[in-house]
Amino acid sequence: MILFLMRMRGILKKEALQILRDPSSIALALVMPLLLLFIFGYGVNLDAEHVPIAIVSDDRGEMAQDLIARFELSPHFELYQVKNELEAESLILSRDVDAIVRLQDDFSSQLLRGEQAPVQLIVNGIDANRARLIQGYVRNIVSNWSRMRQERGEAGAGPPVSVSQRIWFNEGAESRNFMIPGLITLIMTLIGILLTALVIAREWERGTMEAMLVTPLRRVDILLGKIIPYYILGMLGMGMSVVVAVTVFQVPFRGSITALLLLSSLFMLASLGFGLLLSAAIRIQFVAAQISIVAGFLPAFFLSGLIFDLDSTPPVIQIVSHIVPAKYFVTISHTLFMAGDIWSVLLPNGLVLAAMAVIFLGLAYRKISKRLEG
Amino acid sequence: MTDAQINDDQGTKADAQEQAILSAECVCKEFAVKGKPPVQALQDISLHALKGRVTGLVGADGAGKTTLIRIAAGLLVPTSGRVTLLGLDSVADSLEIQSRIGYMPQKFGLYQDLTVIENMELYADLQGVPGAERAHRYDRLLSMTDLAKYTKRRAGALSGGMKQKLGLACALIKSPELLLLDEPTVGVDPISRRELWKIVYELVEQDNIGVFVSTAYLDEAERCSYVLVLHQGKLLAEGNPESFTGRMKDRVSLVVPAQADRPRQIYTRLVGSRGIVDATIRSGRVRVVREDTSETQLAAALDGMHAKIEPAEPNFEDAFMALIPQTEGHFQVGRGEGEGAGKMQGSNDDIVVNTRELCKLFGDFQAVKKLSFSVNRGEIFGLLGPNGAGKSTTFRMLCGLLPATSGEISVAGHNLLRSGAKARARLGYMAQQFSLYGQLSTLENLSFFGKVYGLSGKRLKQRINWAFDEFGLGQWRDKAAFALPGGYKQRLAMAAALLHEPDILFLDEPTSGVDPFARREFWLRINSFAEQGVTVVVTTHFMEEAEYCDRMLIMSQGETLAMGTPAEIRDLVRSPQNPRPTMDDAFIGLAEGTVDKASIAAGTAGNEEMAQGDLS
Numbered sequence: 006m007i008l009f010l011m012r013m014r015g016i017l018k019k020e021a022l023q024i025l026r027d028p029s030s031i032a033l034a035l036v037m038p039l040l041l042l043f044i045f046g047y048g049v050n051l052d053a054e055h056v057p058i059a060i061v062s063d064d065r066g067e068m069a070q071d072l073i074a075r076f077e078l079s080p081h082f083e084l085y086q087v088k089n090e091l092e093a094e095s096l097i098l099s100r101d102v103d104a105i106v107r108l109q110d111d112f113s114s115q116l117l118r119g120e121q122a123p124v125q126l127i128v129n130g131i132d133a134n135r136a137r138l139i140q141g142y143v144r145n146i147v148s149n150w151s152r153m154r155q156e157r158g159e160a161g162a163g164p165p166v167s168v169s170q171r172i173w174f175n176e177g178a179e180s181r182n183f184m185i186p187g188l189i190t191l192i193m194t195l196i197g198i199l200l201t202a203l204v205i206a207r208e209w210e211r212g213t214m215e216a217m218l219v220t221p222l223r224r225v226d227i228l229l230g231k232i233i234p235y236y237i238l239g240m241l242g243m244g245m246s247v248v249v250a251v252t253v254f255q256v257p258f259r260g261s262i263t264a265l266l267l268l269s270s271l272f273m274l275a276s277l278g279f280g281l282l283l284s285a286a287i288r289i290q291f292v293a294a295q296i297s298i299v300a301g302f303l304p305a306f307f308l309s310g311l312i313f314d315l316d317s318t319p320p321v322i323q324i325v326s327h328i329v330p331a332k333y334f335v336t337i338s339h340t341l342f343m344a345g346d347i348w349s350v351l352l353p354n355g356l357v358l359a360a361m362a363v364i365f366l367g368l369a370y371r372k373i374s375k376r377l378e379g
Numbered sequence: 380m381t382d383a384q385i386n387d388d389q390g391t392k393a394d395a396q397e398q399a400i401l402s403a404e405c406v407c408k409e410f411a412v413k414g415k416p417p418v419q420a421l422q423d424i425s426l427h428a429l430k431g432r433v434t435g436l437v438g439a440d441g442a443g444k445t446t447l448i449r450i451a452a453g454l455l456v457p458t459s460g461r462v463t464l465l466g467l468d469s470v471a472d473s474l475e476i477q478s479r480i481g482y483m484p485q486k487f488g489l490y491q492d493l494t495v496i497e498n499m500e501l502y503a504d505l506q507g508v509p510g511a512e513r514a515h516r517y518d519r520l521l522s523m524t525d526l527a528k529y530t531k532r533r534a535g536a537l538s539g540g541m542k543q544k545l546g547l548a549c550a551l552i553k554s555p556e557l558l559l560l561d562e563p564t565v566g567v568d569p570i571s572r573r574e575l576w577k578i579v580y581e582l583v584e585q586d587n588i589g590v591f592v593s594t595a596y597l598d599e600a601e602r603c604s605y606v607l608v609l610h611q612g613k614l615l616a617e618g619n620p621e622s623f624t625g626r627m628k629d630r631v632s633l634v635v636p637a638q639a640d641r642p643r644q645i646y647t648r649l650v651g652s653r654g655i656v657d658a659t660i661r662s663g664r665v666r667v668v669r670e671d672t673s674e675t676q677l678a679a680a681l682d683g684m685h686a687k688i689e690p691a692e693p694n695f696e697d698a699f700m701a702l703i704p705q706t707e708g709h710f711q712v713g714r715g716e717g718e719g720a721g722k723m724q725g726s727n728d729d730i731v732v733n734t735r736e737l738c739k740l741f742g743d744f745q746a747v748k749k750l751s752f753s754v755n756r757g758e759i760f761g762l763l764g765p766n767g768a769g770k771s772t773t774f775r776m777l778c779g780l781l782p783a784t785s786g787e788i789s790v791a792g793h794n795l796l797r798s799g800a801k802a803r804a805r806l807g808y809m810a811q812q813f814s815l816y817g818q819l820s821t822l823e824n825l826s827f828f829g830k831v832y833g834l835s836g837k838r839l840k841q842r843i844n845w846a847f848d849e850f851g852l853g854q855w856r857d858k859a860a861f862a863l864p865g866g867y868k869q870r871l872a873m874a875a876a877l878l879h880e881p882d883i884l885f886l887d888e889p890t891s892g893v894d895p896f897a898r899r900e901f902w903l904r905i906n907s908f909a910e911q912g913v914t915v916v917v918t919t920h921f922m923e924e925a926e927y928c929d930r931m932l933i934m935s936q937g938e939t940l941a942m943g944t945p946a947e948i949r950d951l952v953r954s955p956q957n958p959r960p961t962m963d964d965a966f967i968g969l970a971e972g973t974v975d976k977a978s979i980a981a982g983t984a985g986n987e988e989m990a991q992g993d994l995s
Contacts, residue, residue, distance in 0.1 A: 008507040022493055220505040
């Protein structure tokens with residue numbers, strides 16, 4: 006037991022000194038997360054604001070003007086009043102506007118007659134995401150307008166349009182509140198998989214691993230010697246990201262710290278297990294970086310529901326996404342930040358992560374060998 | 380069993396097994412290769428290493444030395460047979476073995492970011508050295524390795540020799556019963572090598588431990604108490620060093636050139652001659668190993684040359700060269716026949732390379748300090764010194780790859796940093812790591828380098844064919860360069876540097892990491908190019924290779940220690956105690972400052988004239 010503790014002291018002290026003295030691991034563990042947070046927090050804004058749109062109104066009636074005024078008031082749009090459709094089309098072709106809203110000359114009279122008055126919307130669909138956003142904003146403005154008119158009991162108000170949108174949790178529909186909790190997943194993946202794989206490959210390249218193997222180190226010592234320091238580093242990165250998210254970006258955090266620590270530990274262990282499993286097979290830093298990006302980082306980015314809604318992906322992708330640990334933690338993190346300790350969501354996701362941690366670490370333990378050949 | 384059981388002075392087999400601290404029984408090791416028959420790294424090896432002795436494992440690259448040591452360390456599992464250490468099985472009891480032995484891998488196993496003392500503490504923790512014993516143990520190891528002054532320095536900032544000693548200290552942290560050293564002296568200067576052997580013997584004598592050490596330096600075999608010669612995975616011979624040299628009695632001669640003939644000409648004549656197993660230049664004489672005790676064939680080969688034949692004391696290297704089967708096509712060098720590399724132009728006393736007061740600063744670190752030398756046409760000029768002496772930096776400045784901080788350089792009348800492609804086309808450069816494209820085949824590499832130097836069409840084809848013939852690369856034509864054996868990589872790199880028939884050849888550490896055979900062949904080839912008028916500037920940290928140079932400059936820490944012909948350099952350390960010093964002696968004397976500085980200065984000044992007179 007004393008010998009075990011002595012070995013652990015030696016190996017942990019060595020890792021700690023290496024992390025502290027090697028600028029690249031500090032950069033990867035602490036600077037990179039901050040950089041990602043600021044890029045995604047400030048730079049990538051999935052909300053559309055001041056979208057230039059052209060309005061063609063052949064109707065000079067009061068009601069049409071009222072609706073146009075609603076568009077003018079909206080922070081989402083920047084209006085170009087054009088005379089005719091040709092002009093509007095040339096604007097959309099030259100990409101000066103992203104959409105055209107058109108009211109027909111009988112817009113007011115149709116409404117007065119109590120009929121459905123169509124509002125035509127043409128959206129530049131090159132950026133599908135943005136197009137969908139613009140669609141939503143326009144529909145919102147139009148339906149809000151018609152509801153308001155109905156409430157006021159104005160003439161020709163007609164039946165209210167039943168298409169109503171309401172966004173839960175992310176009341177402001179601010180994408181930042183959605184992105185940043187997800188980003189924490191990415192940061193932890195980076196430390197758990199990329200950093201561990203790199204560090205172990207470096208030990209192989211420099212020949213220190215060979216020397217380690219010919220010491221009385223047990224396999225479990227080698228495993229713990231890597232898990233403990235990088236677990237701590239990963240949790241520090243996580244903690245830092247949460248603090249920055251709440252203070253700098255004003256993202257609400259509604260869950261409990263206990264739940265966060267517990268669940269993120271499970272995710273960290275699963276990531277570390279995966280990283281260790283990879284590095285048991287890879288002995289070159291360059292390859293370790295490539296493989297951990299392709300097998301660890303990219304799935305966490307694209308298949309976790311962080312950027313793309315998984316429900317709208319093809320079934321195959323949805324099936325594949327089940328083996329990506331990040332998917333479960335993105336859900337957990339979103340829930341903790343925006344909804345709170347909803348255990349009916351947290352528990353199943355947490356259990357999957359726990360199972361993954363056990364499986365990956367178990368495989369890594371089996372894979373670690375005190376010999377040079379597999 | 381072994382092909383040549385030379386001398387079993389270890390007593391009876393049973394006796395040996397009793398004291399054996401490491402023994403191998405019929406060990407075979409195969410490495411699987413995709414789509415090909417497995418490589419036989421070790422074939423039926425049986426051996427013993429005894430307590431209180433230094434057992435040396437000697438062999439060329441690829442002989443299987445590292446594989447055998449790794450099996451003993453428990454890092455590899457033998458395909459068949461077994462290795463026992465301290466009476467324990469290397470596979471089943473590896474953990475127990477690992478707590479009782481010390482192992483130093485080729486790369487030393489040090490953590491670069493940790494200081495000297497932190498590295499030692501790490502290994503002490505891992506080996507479970509009790510806290511109370513540590514202070515005493517650290518003191519002893521630090522004073523032994525002379526590292527006490529550097530305990531706070533990071534391992535990454537140590538010199539090669541210091542790293543090696545620290546690696547040794549870490550392997551010794553828990554007074555091991557057996558010490559395994561895998562090529563501990565590769566790439567380390569002679570002083571550090573000497574010190575390492577001193578430490579090893581101190582341990583053997585004081586602690587009575589067993590040492591099992593592999594080496595490719597043949598002179599180190601003589602320092603072992605028992606030697607095992609491995610060749611291509613087979614145990615070729617074993618015995619104590621004296622038994623090896625004893626077999627060579629009356630088969631080694633020194634050919635002393637008469638005044639006029641330079642030893643190189645005799646050497647070139649003798650290599651590959653009938654009845655001659657090996658020829659090398661040593662201390663201004665040609666050392667010849669004969670097939671038998673008769674001198675007739677040697678005399679016949681020397682016919683017409685003014686030279687005296689003297690008997691010589693055989694050494695281990697002679698025995699080694701005689702043991703290795705000569706059927707593998709070593710020394711197949713086309714000598715001066717047909718089209719050579721460069722064309723002789725002008726007279727011999729043209730100065731081709733010239734530097735004056737050359738300095739290079741990296742930040743405030745002086746890599747090269749006031750270096751002045753000149754090289755004449757057709758000369759082989761050696762830049763010698765340990766790792767970090769500034770050789771490569773000097774080289775890069777000569778080739779125009781690095782700007783000099785101050786001083787003048789001219790190569791073929793140009794400063795290559797400023798003048799363009801035309802001047803560069805006159806020189807061939809072979810970089811330290813051979814700089815080949817690993818994924819390209821031999822043919823593709825040659826064709827690429829030819830085109831880079833402006834060859835095309837028929838001319839390119841001709842030169843590539845020349846390279847295949849001259850360097851014996853035909854069988855590797857379509858093989859990817861990374862898969863070539865070390866010696867062939869070196870040949871290919873040299874062929875690539877010579878394709879465009881340069882008249883100046885820069886070779887940076889062409890022989891490091893290359894086994895004794897490839898090194899011999901390399902020097903032979905260099906000789907023949909020089910004889911055709913190519914100027915060769917070469918760096919090396921093998922001091923004995925300096926003998927092949929016409930003149931040389933010894934550097935240490937950026938400074939010139941001495942310059943002159945090999946004989947002049949050796950003369951600097953000649954003394955009554957050491958009437959016939961070797962290059963190693965000379966270097967150590969110069970580096971340690973035991974040689975009178977005035978005599979160096981005088982020697983250096985005189986050398987210029989003498990060398991030029993010598994050449995004309």
